[in-house]
Amino acid sequence: MSSEHDRILKDLAGSMIDMELEAAKAGVVEALGAGVPAKRIIEEGLGVGMEHIGNRFAAGEYFLSELIFAGYIMQEALAILEPHLEAGAAVSEGRVVIASVEGDLHDIGKNIAGSMLRSAGFEVIDLGVDVSPERIVEAAGEHGADIVALSALLSVVVPYMEETVRAVKESSIGGRVKVLIGGRAADVDSARRMGADAYAHDAWEGISKARELMASIAK
């Protein structure tokens, strides 16, 4: 049985790596039918495939379109799995409130980042675009967020990003919530200047940065 489960999970990871949407969905259904626990399907099937694609993207061997499509396959597969996840069975990596800052209507980068974080096991609450600092602080408090992830594409909205970081840090949740920033308008220096806890260069790096932030909270 176990070797059969292993084979199914290996094939599922392979379908992810080959970016075969229908094969990946069929693989999830097959795994469920064979009695593989949903959590194992995510971690040892889909997650392995996603990790492979992400690492090759980080190494410059895969392209953005492939990373995006892999994230889409992951979401489609998770939709099949969702009813089969027992309450509490899926241990969340952390809870992230994500938004494009006030003044910025761009959502492509934010959507990709959110989708990557979801695929890595984070719970993601997406507040959308052009979100005020007050709304972000309020939502982070309401949802008990571990991380506030902010995206800004245009330099013109950098002041709003700064204001948002300050609002989070000065709020009552500022002591426990970590701020992760990304997007074209941000970089390591601006993150430091604004007082953000981390900067992610791209959506894939966002996962590792979010994990580092979670580790720092655990300490």
Added chain:
Amino acid sequence: MMTHRERYMAAIHHEEPDRVPIYAGLDAKFKEMLTGRRHASSKSYIGGGVTVAKEAKMTDYEVLEWNQKLSNDAIRRLGTDAFIVSDYWLWPRGYEPRYLDEHTFVDWWGKTYRLLPKVGTNYWIDGIIKTEEDLDEFVPPDPDEINYDLVDFAVRDARDGDYPVIGAVHLAGMFPYLMMGGLDRFCINLYARPRFTGRVLDMVAEVQTEIAKNIIDRGVDIIAETDDIAGVDGPFWPPEIMRRHIWPPIKRLADHCHRRGVPYLKHTDGDIMPVLEEFIDFCGFDGLNPIEPQCMDMAEVKRRFGRRLYLRGNVDITWVIPYGAEEDVRRDVRRAIDQGAKGGGFVLSESNSFHPNCKFENILTYVDEAKRYGRYPCGKVEAEG
């Protein structure tokens, strides 16, 4: 002393002119500061953070010509060397944006924009072609129904001072992904619904190629094709997707430009280096811009491709121009000239555009240092091969 046009055209034909030609892509704010005149609100998205107005006292064309004149005069005042007229500003005759709400409208290519008054800019937010049925119902613009009077005006106005005119066009990549709801949805459709995506790409390329040909017929000196196909992490798509969908229309238009003796500049943000050699081999374009310093090394591009491409780049607009001190600006201008200028084949420009967060005095310093340091002989990096 050479005229602006003589200087610019000599440089892009790989000759050393009297000094490095300078390009400046200016936000409306700086055009207003340079000319003392207001940019007019337009009826549609025309880039550069220009306010969109549903009602205008001037006719549509008067607004466009007013803004084109403002743009040209700002270049004259700043002392840079080229005018630009963009297909963003060439509307189908009788065009009216379709408003979805007070601030949101759909343009003639099915791209949806929203004005955000608090930051004084308008943004693309979505597109209306989500399914093959949407595509079947969509009527693309007729290239012969576009009003090209603005190109005629720019070409005519450029004679005063003898400026070259760059015709900026979109072709393959950006319009399709904006019409389809964004780069993320476009990428998903590329793999999940390849036939649909291919149809959208073909439709846009066919119409935009004809628009570009009409712009060339009106007498522009250079075609700049401005679809972004890369980000800071590298090209958006793998080479097999590029070969199938993105590069063929670029090659067709570049071939047409060459038959007409018009140089073809390829603009893309991001890091195109991983596929650049094959891209040039495939398409045969003549110039590259903006060679973003955050992810590309202009010295390396000059060394490896400087004999095949003219370079237009790449003074940093992410930190140097918005936040840097005068000396930072002068240093970065000298760095760009050192990397690009030797032997010609180089136009100095900002690394994307002078956006509203840039410091005005730093833009003036950029021009001043370019004119001081960019006198030939200059440049340090030699093109090889």
